[in-house]
Amino acid sequence: MKAAIVSQFKEQLEIKDIPVPKVGPRDVLVKIHACGVCHTDLHACHGDWPVKPKLPLVPGHEGVGEIVEVGSEIHHLSLGDRVGVPWLYSACGQCDYCLEGKETLCMSQQNAGYSVDGSYAEFCLADGEYVVKIPDEVSYVQAAPLFCAGVTTYKALKVAEVKPGQWVAIVGAGGLGHLAIQYAVAMGMNVIAVDTGEDKMALAKKLGAVHCIDFKKDNPSEKIQELVGGVHGVVCTAVSKVAFEESYRSLRRGGTFVLVGLPPEDMPLPIFDTVLNGVKVVGSIVGTRKDLKECLQFAAEGKVKAIIEVKPLEQINEIFADMMEGEITGRIVMDMSS
Numbered sequence: 090m091k092a093a094i095v096s097q098f099k100e101q102l103e104i105k106d107i108p109v110p111k112v113g114p115r116d117v118l119v120k121i122h123a124c125g126v127c128h129t130d131l132h133a134c135h136g137d138w139p140v141k142p143k144l145p146l147v148p149g150h151e152g153v154g155e156i157v158e159v160g161s162e163i164h165h166l167s168l169g170d171r172v173g174v175p176w177l178y179s180a181c182g183q184c185d186y187c188l189e190g191k192e193t194l195c196m197s198q199q200n201a202g203y204s205v206d207g208s209y210a211e212f213c214l215a216d217g218e219y220v221v222k223i224p225d226e227v228s229y230v231q232a233a234p235l236f237c238a239g240v241t242t243y244k245a246l247k248v249a250e251v252k253p254g255q256w257v258a259i260v261g262a263g264g265l266g267h268l269a270i271q272y273a274v275a276m277g278m279n280v281i282a283v284d285t286g287e288d289k290m291a292l293a294k295k296l297g298a299v300h301c302i303d304f305k306k307d308n309p310s311e312k313i314q315e316l317v318g319g320v321h322g323v324v325c326t327a328v329s330k331v332a333f334e335e336s337y338r339s340l341r342r343g344g345t346f347v348l349v350g351l352p353p354e355d356m357p358l359p360i361f362d363t364v365l366n367g368v369k370v371v372g373s374i375v376g377t378r379k380d381l382k383e384c385l386q387f388a389a390e391g392k393v394k395a396i397i398e399v400k401p402l403e404q405i406n407e408i409f410a411d412m413m414e415g416e417i418t419g420r421i422v423m424d425m426s427s
């Protein structure tokens with residue numbers, strides 16, 4: 090099968106012919122139709138984070154397609170089922186976290202396109218317990234970005250605990266952020282979007298942001314304090330330490346700062362302000378299978394629609410180059426059936 094492979098960190102991906110993975114009793118084999126390109130894939134290929142991915146690696150954790158083989162011990166899935174293979178490739182199912190329905194915190198989890206091969210390929214192996222079905226109303230290319238960007242931001246907004254009518258800031262309106270704006274609007278929140286460039290500002294406005302702040306023109310936190318007296322919640326998806334510091338300063342007293350983006354740097358946390366202002370600082374990692382099911386339902390009902398550009402797998406290195414320059418508006422989805 091054709092796959093895009095990274096063999097050395099920071100080197101170009103190569104399109105190679107590799108064997109189709111063998112299906113174990115608890116696996117399914119998915120013929121990939123589409124796969125979104127997440128900034129996490131770029132971090133993986135660069136070895137940006139303290140925990141490194143396997144090498145060589147087939148990246149990709151927004152892969153969607155049809156099941157073409159079902160392991161002998163999997164009884165709830167059938168050939169032809171339309172599913173996605175999310176970042177949470179598998180978890181143990183037995184630890185305290187798994188038992189509490191917090192499987193994304195499982196210490197024994199595997200991650201697609203990181204600790205195991207992912208969906209930048211014609212076929213992807215998946216754990217039968219952890220694939221999630223795609224509603225009929227949602228096409229493959231539309232579903233792909235929801236399997237990471239969608240579920241991650243939907244979950245982050247739940248964690249932010251912003252109520253309908255309150256203010257939320259979405260800092261970074263890229264692949265994740267443009268979906269965060271839509272989920273926030275659908276959940277009844279008032280949105281302030283922060284990013285840069287006319288295209289992203291126009292898109293954020295179109296998707297329902299009340300205020301759009303270009304961080305290259307205005308100081309986002311000062312502007313947010315001036316406009317609404319600080320936000321009740323902020324979800325930062327930007328790959329930038331400055332963006333995290335600005336997000337923190339955008340909060341009103343009692344507000345919640347949800348950390349989602351994963352720049353390789355650290356951020357100093359002001360103790361005095363955190364205590365006096367009673368703010369909450371909380372990390373949020375992707376979403377559970379239940380979160381995914383809910384997040385897909387928003388798309389099935391037409392409340393959320395990823396803004397995508399479809400490209401072939403062969404263009405992955407160009408796509409990464411554009412991503413590094415911040416030149417992508419919405420999400421790039423690779424059409425694997427072409």
Ligand code: NAD
Nearest residue numbers: 128129261263264265284327329332349350351374375415
């Ligand atoms: P992206 O490149 O599509 O979007 C990032 C956006 O941030 C871009 O639009 C960029 O212009 C903007 N930006 C850069 N500097 C900024 C600043 N100072 N202020 C405001 N915006 C700024 O990337 P993506 O696919 O949306 O992923 C974003 C980050 O989220 C990555 O680090 C990725 O690894 C991480 N991520 C985390 C989770 C999780 O579960 N926590 C899941 C998926 C992705």
Ligand code: ZN
Nearest residue numbers: 127129237238
């Ligand atoms: Zn992702």
Ligand code: ZN
Nearest residue numbers: 181184187195
């Ligand atoms: Zn577990």
